[in-house]
Amino acid sequence: MPLIQLVIVLVVVGVVLWVINSYIPMQSTIKKILNAVVVIVVILWLLSVFGLIGDLSAIRVGK
Secondary structure, three states: OOHHHHHHHHHHHHHHHHHHHHHOOOOHHHHHHHHHHHHHHHHHHHHHHOOOOOOHHHOOOOO
């Protein structure tokens, strides 16, 4: 993945998260959980892109 595409994806995710946090009324605890989930997913995605962890599609939840 080219570096410019990586930066664009990160900027888009950041802007979407900012819009959700700024303009959608939610409880602060729900916003904190949403922010944490998004940050964890982005970190896992970045680690996968740079090859530090395996393929994320191999992760299964449940049976």
